[in-house]
Amino acid sequence: MDTATRLAAQAFLTVLPALFVIAAFAPAALQEQLQSSLRAVVGLEGASAEQVNRIYRANSETWGDTWGTIGILVTILSATSCSRVLQRLCERAWQLPRLRTHLVVWRWVAWLLVWLAALLFQGTVRDGFGVGPALGVPLTVIASTLLWWWTQHLLLGSRVPWLPLLPAAVLTGGGAVAVSAASAVFLPDMLNRSLAQFGPLGPVFTFLSWLIAFFTVITAAIAIGYVLAHEERLARHLLTREGGASRPRAVPATGSEPADRTDGPHR
Numbered sequence: 001m002d003t004a005t006r007l008a009a010q011a012f013l014t015v016l017p018a019l020f021v022i023a024a025f026a027p028a029a030l031q032e033q034l035q036s037s038l039r040a041v042v043g044l045e046g047a048s049a050e051q052v053n054r055i056y057r058a059n060s061e062t063w064g065d066t067w068g069t070i071g072i073l074v075t076i077l078s079a080t081s082c083s084r085v086l087q088r089l090c091e092r093a094w095q096l097p098r099l100r101t102h103l104v105v106w107r108w109v110a111w112l113l114v115w116l117a118a119l120l121f122q123g124t125v126r127d128g129f130g131v132g133p134a135l136g137v138p139l140t141v142i143a144s145t146l147l148w149w150w151t152q153h154l155l156l157g158s159r160v161p162w163l164p165l166l167p168a169a170v171l172t173g174g175g176a177v178a179v180s181a182a183s184a185v186f187l188p189d190m191l192n193r194s195l196a197q198f199g200p201l202g203p204v205f206t207f208l209s210w211l212i213a214f215f216t217v218i219t220a221a222i223a224i225g226y227v228l229a230h231e232e233r234l235a236r237h238l239l240t241r242e243g244g245a246s247r248p249r250a251v252p253a254t255g256s257e258p259a260d261r262t263d264g265p266h267r
Contacts, residue, residue, distance in 0.1 A: 007089070008214070011215070015112070018079035038123075080108040080112055086111070094156060094226055103157065104157060107154050114147075144172075144177050145172075145174070148169045161239065167225040168221060172221040175221045179214050194206045
């Protein structure tokens with residue numbers, strides 16, 4: 001729950017503002033694409049959707065005057081804090097030491113850019129490129145699984161082979177889609193009701209609660225995926241032990257990499 005809350009806070013405070021800033025300078029077609037994706041992911045509609053639409057009614061000059069070039073750059077770079085928390089989650093799940101910062105900075109940026117791009121086109125994918133849910137649902141599950149598979153491999157610094165990461169990718173991808181599907185049913189009414197009762201701050205707390213629930217599913221799926229990858233029968237197929245992804249040594253509470261012992265056998 002602590003990790004899920006940290007991920008939710010970072011996504012809310014850094015990733016979403018970065019997404020809105022980028023989209024505000026994008027062409028009108030991409031702005032419409034983002035709004036379509038938000039409706040698909042969280043079922044945004046009604047009064048709460050109108051609040052989002054107001055953000056895009058301000059042109060890029062207004063955004064530039066408000067934020068400034070340096071402010072926009074800092075907003076985007078600060079969004080990598082979500083990448084860092086997610087990387088630490090993957091490392092703790094796999095009991096791996098932290099990578100050195102200079103080796104992983106580009107991975108934080110790459111993860112953020114790919115996921116922002118993926119979010120922009122969620123609406124199109126969920127609609128099955130115009131075909132409908134019959135194609136959109138399986139496409140969404142496959143795309144979500146592939147993204148979380150790649151996410152783990154990227155943020156773990158390629159220290160774990162692809163196959164052992166597959167159980168967590170399937171659980172995480174399926175869980176993310178399931179949460180979004182449930183949100184499309186319940187969240188719009190909750191957002192609009194909180195907006196009517198508490199004003200603009202109401203949807204803020206409702207959406208933050210949804211993010212915590214979403215990342216709780218993500219955190220649990222990654223942890224359970226590690227356990228499944230080391231389950232005896234499944235591990236043989238995933239080459240978890242034979243392929244070099246054996247169970248790592250426990251990492252000290254400080255998170256630092258344990259030093260290699262060269263002073264003879266353990267007593």
